[in-house]
Amino acid sequence: MAGCERCGARLSRHARTPVCPTCQAGTTTLSTRPPRLAPAVWMWSDPAAAAALSSRDLATILRAYRAANGLSQEALAGLLGYDKSYIAMIETRRRTPGDVAGRRHIARVLGLPFHVLGVADPDGADFAALVQFGDSVVRLAEVARRSGRAVEAVNELWPLVARLEARAADGRLERDTLYLLASARLALGVSLGTVLPEERLTGAAAWTGKALVLARHLGDDHFLADTLRMHGNELRKAGRLPAAVARLEHAVAVSTDPGGRGSAFALLARAAGDAAMPDRFTHAIDACRRLLDSGAGRGMLLNPFTLREIHARGLLALGRPCEALHALDGTDPGEPAAPQWQVIERVTTGEVLAAGGECAGAEDALAAAIATAERRRLPHQLQRAIRVADRSGMVRIGAAGRAALQRLRGLLAPAA
Numbered sequence: 385m386a387g388c389e390r391c392g393a394r395l396s397r398h399a400r401t402p403v404c405p406t407c408q409a410g411t412t413t414l415s416t417r418p419p420r421l422a423p424a425v426w427m428w429s430d431p432a433a434a435a436a437l438s439s440r441d442l443a444t445i446l447r448a449y450r451a452a453n454g455l456s457q458e459a460l461a462g463l464l465g466y467d468k469s470y471i472a473m474i475e476t477r478r479r480t481p482g483d484v485a486g487r488r489h490i491a492r493v494l495g496l497p498f499h500v501l502g503v504a505d506p507d508g509a510d511f512a513a514l515v516q517f518g519d520s521v522v523r524l525a526e527v528a529r530r531s532g533r534a535v536e537a538v539n540e541l542w543p544l545v546a547r548l549e550a551r552a553a554d555g556r557l558e559r560d561t562l563y564l565l566a567s568a569r570l571a572l573g574v575s576l577g578t579v580l581p582e583e584r585l586t587g588a589a590a591w592t593g594k595a596l597v598l599a600r601h602l603g604d605d606h607f608l609a610d611t612l613r614m615h616g617n618e619l620r621k622a623g624r625l626p627a628a629v630a631r632l633e634h635a636v637a638v639s640t641d642p643g644g645r646g647s648a649f650a651l652l653a654r655a656a657g658d659a660a661m662p663d664r665f666t667h668a669i670d671a672c673r674r675l676l677d678s679g680a681g682r683g684m685l686l687n688p689f690t691l692r693e694i695h696a697r698g699l700l701a702l703g704r705p706c707e708a709l710h711a712l713d714g715t716d717p718g719e720p721a722a723p724q725w726q727v728i729e730r731v732t733t734g735e736v737l738a739a740g741g742e743c744a745g746a747e748d749a750l751a752a753a754i755a756t757a758e759r760r761r762l763p764h765q766l767q768r769a770i771r772v773a774d775r776s777g778m779v780r781i782g783a784a785g786r787a788a789l790q791r792l793r794g795l796l797a798p799a800a
Contacts, residue, residue, distance in 0.1 A: 434559075437500050442490070443475050445501075449494060464493055497558055518544055518564045522571050529571075530684065532723035532760045534578035541572040562598055563607075570595035570611055577618045578724060581763040581793070589618040596631075609639040609648065613685075617651045621764065625659035633664075642680035646672060650685045650694055657698025665698050688717040693729045696736050705739040712736055724765070727757045731768045738776040746772070750781045758788040766792065 436448035450460055457475070461468045473479035481487055487501040521544050525537035548565040573591030580588055592615035599611040616631030632652040639645035653668035672691050676682065684690075692711060699708035712733060720726045730753035737746035750769050757765040766789045773782035 440500055440502065442480065442501060443477050446475055464490060514547055515561055515564060522567050525571050525575065529575045529578060530722045534575045535761050537575040538572065538579060541568055541575065544568050545572050563602055566595045566598035570614055573618055574614050577621055579761055582767050585622040589622040592618045605638055605640050609635050609644050613648050613651055616655060620655040620658060625655060628655040629659055629661065642675060643683045646675040646686035647683055650690060653698055654694050657701040660702060662702050665702065669695055684721040687721055689720045690725060692717045693732050697732045700736055700739060708736045709740045723760055724762055727753050727760060727762055727765045731765055735772045738772055746776060747778055747781055754785050754788050758792055761792060763789055763792050
């Protein structure tokens, strides 16, 4: 059976390309531009354009299209392959293309939904079926990621995203489908940020960034805040710390509910710690504690277990190892909200203990983290553990981490 030409993972017998979905999705970089989305964004985010489209009147639609895109009648005629006079007659309602082929041509070239011009989309039924189940695919992928099956989430999301991207490149997406594309991009980016090694994490940040491109146009503050949070966190993991802090501060500002605001503060604390911004770190940690004490902000990213890890890790990043060690002491913080957080916490504990000179405890924590990270397919956490071991002279632990990482590189996609 053939293997992925990039990571070596076995491919499904139904595979149509020599690259597995995880590798396909992970090769996007932060410099990659999204597909051409101007027509779709114009159609469903600009009130005048949306009103023109809802009129189903071709003259109104063409005038609104030209106004939004800064086109003359001559330029629009050039796009469509028509004479300028013909466009003028359509816009003044002296001529109306009555044939189906003519209306489909206009819709296809301008990236308009076929139905607004009164004709059927040739592949509309097939695409409608895809969209019908798209929300379920995104939701199930999120469940898979949060339960520690992020590779499965990537492989579920990738076909949906690829199909929506192709449709978006033609501009033929309505508002609900644009929303689905943004949600799928975001879920794909976050899942990739879980399963990709550090050298490829810019791919995860690129996908969440592409989701943000759409979220800014959709007029949904809750979704925008969620997208800013996730994009900011992926930027942090990719080493883009100032940009990460900026996105997360924006997320705090636009969050519409205590849970979302608490999650934004938690991620901001982590990014500010990594970026050596002590004032922002302290402010974010204090805000998290207030929300927890009020009982209004609990969630996957804001709970006693996660906050303890974020606090200790931030203090260590800020050069305060004694305070970090103290932050790990005290009452039992309970269970993690997701399996991967147990690995994250063990690596952080190992790092803090090593910095405090407690080598035996550090080795135990890192050994546990390595074993679980390999089982959960978390290469980024393996790389963190290896760095801690190398800095602290833990040769045996470092070797175990490298061996696990090597085995994991060939397992970035599930076996067929």
